[in-house]
Amino acid sequence: MKILLLAGDGIGPEIMAEAGKVLDALALPVTLDRALVGGAAYEASGHPLPPETLAKAKAADAILFGAVGDPRFDAVERHLRPEQAILGLRAELGLFANLRPAKLFPGLEDSSALRPEVASAIDLLIVRELNGDVYFGEKGTRTTASGEREGYDVMAYSESEVRRIAHVAFRAAQGRGKRLCSVDKANVLETSQLWRDVVIEVAAEYPDVALSHMYVDNAAMQLVRNPGQFDVIVTGNLFGDILSDQASMCVGSIGLLASASLGEGRRGLYEPIHGSAPDIAGKGIANPLAMILSLAMLLRHSGGDEANAARIEAAVGQVLADGCRGADLGGTMGTTALGDAVVSALNGQGR
Numbered sequence: 001m002k003i004l005l006l007a008g009d010g011i012g013p014e015i016m017a018e019a020g021k022v023l024d025a026l027a028l029p030v031t032l033d034r035a036l037v038g039g040a041a042y043e044a045s046g047h048p049l050p051p052e053t054l055a056k057a058k059a060a061d062a063i064l065f066g067a068v069g070d071p072r073f074d075a076v077e078r079h080l081r082p083e084q085a086i087l088g089l090r091a092e093l094g095l096f097a098n099l100r101p102a103k104l105f106p107g108l109e110d111s112s113a114l115r116p117e118v119a120s121a122i123d124l125l126i127v128r129e130l131n132g133d134v135y136f137g138e139k140g141t142r143t144t145a146s147g148e149r150e151g152y153d154v155m156a157y158s159e160s161e162v163r164r165i166a167h168v169a170f171r172a173a174q175g176r177g178k179r180l181c182s183v184d185k186a187n188v189l190e191t192s193q194l195w196r197d198v199v200i201e202v203a204a205e206y207p208d209v210a211l212s213h214m215y216v217d218n219a220a221m222q223l224v225r226n227p228g229q230f231d232v233i234v235t236g237n238l239f240g241d242i243l244s245d246q247a248s249m250c251v252g253s254i255g256l257l258a259s260a261s262l263g264e265g266r267r268g269l270y271e272p273i274h275g276s277a278p279d280i281a282g283k284g285i286a287n288p289l290a291m292i293l294s295l296a297m298l299l300r301h302s303g304g305d306e307a308n309a310a311r312i313e314a315a316v317g318q319v320l321a322d323g324c325r326g327a328d329l330g331g332t333m334g335t336t337a338l339g340d341a342v343v344s345a346l347n348g349q350g351r
């Protein structure tokens with residue numbers, strides 16, 4: 001398997017180094033390649049997703065992605081900002097299905113922003129559509145008739161876009177608790193009404209899955225009131241972005257949530273749900289566990305290697321059960337110490 005490592009900006013290189021250690025420890029027959037992406041690529045070549053990087057991504061079986069974003073480039077033209085690299089990869093590779101699991105690791109009951117008994121019940125999967133919505137609609141700024149500036153971003157979903165993500169979500173639910181909650185804003189948005197209608201049509205093919213619908217404002221509230229009620233959530237690009245950051249604090253930290261971005265084939269891109277965290281970059285205190293758990297998802301979904309994916313997840317679970325905590329979880333362990341702890345847990349497995 002050919003894996004492309006794209007570390008990116010901010011804490012990206014720091015956490016990628018720890019995932020690299022885990023990959024080395026497993027000694028798998030993989031070929032590794034690296035390329036610049038995001039602000040680092042813009043600085044070096046004037047584009048956040050240079051053609052060489054995109055070509056390498058297309059040639060890879062899987063991409064392990066750190067994070068992009070650098071406040072130094074927040075004022076450059078939008079199409080050249082670091083974030084365009086990840087949006088470009090998702091679009092160019094047709095990665096329309098973003099899986100963002102959130103489960104409370106034993107031992108982290110008191111780290112959740114929620115009460116321990118509420119947090120303990122969390123074991124959910126957010127299936128976020130990743131190639132459409134207001135992210136990819138027409139956008140711009142214009143001057144209105146009265147002479148003021150107006151920004152606009154068009155929200156749209158076609159029937160086929162909703163249908164394909166609905167199938168992914170129903171299949172995911174079949175492999176879990178057989179409950180799917182579709183989150184939308186159909187009481188206000190035409191885009192959401194079509195979303196809901198199409199999800200209901202697709203549901204006819206999955207009679208074993210119990211489908212429910214929830215408005216996104218209520219879903220945000222229910223996610224902190226009683227997150228244990230959710231099994232699989234399917235939602236659009238923007239709502240999924242927001243709800244997944246919220247879900248991360250329900251299980252303790254944004255530094256724990258991994259994701260898989262998948263298309264039609266086996267190729268996928270795997271990344272933590274968080275960003276480049278410029279406020280802590282270079283300090284050696286970023287939590288590398290979301291990055292390491294993203295590697296586990298890579299092995300599972302693109303590598304078909306469930307055994308090693310499960311080994312990594314068990315090692316992370318062990319490290320957390322042993323009380324290892326970085327600053328985000330109220331502890332003092334740094335990025336490299338946490339990565340080392342995962343490697344020793346891996347090496348100690350089965351002994």
Ligand SMILES: NC(=O)c1ccc[n+]([C@@H]2O[C@H](COP(=O)([O-])OP(=O)(O)OC[C@H]3O[C@@H](n4cnc5c(N)ncnc54)[C@H](O)[C@@H]3O)[C@@H](O)[C@H]2O)c1
Binds near residue numbers: 070256277285
């Ligand atoms: N997929 C991506 O590459 C991605 C995702 C989200 C944000 N971004 C970009 O990242 C930059 C920063 O955005 P932001 O501050 O809104 O979000 P962020 O996720 O980078 O950080 C939010 C907060 O969480 C903390 N945090 C994030 N990851 C952490 C980790 N692994 N360990 C410990 N603490 C962690 C940060 O220190 C910060 O306080 C922006 O340029 C944004 O566009 C990129």
Ligand SMILES: CC(C)[C@H](C(=O)O)[C@@H](O)C(=O)O
Binds near residue numbers: 086087241273275
């Ligand atoms: C950086 C940004 C474009 C990205 C998104 O909004 O999808 C990020 O927030 C994420 O969650 O991966």
Ligand SMILES: [Mg+2]
Binds near residue numbers: 241242273
């Ligand atoms: Mg996000």
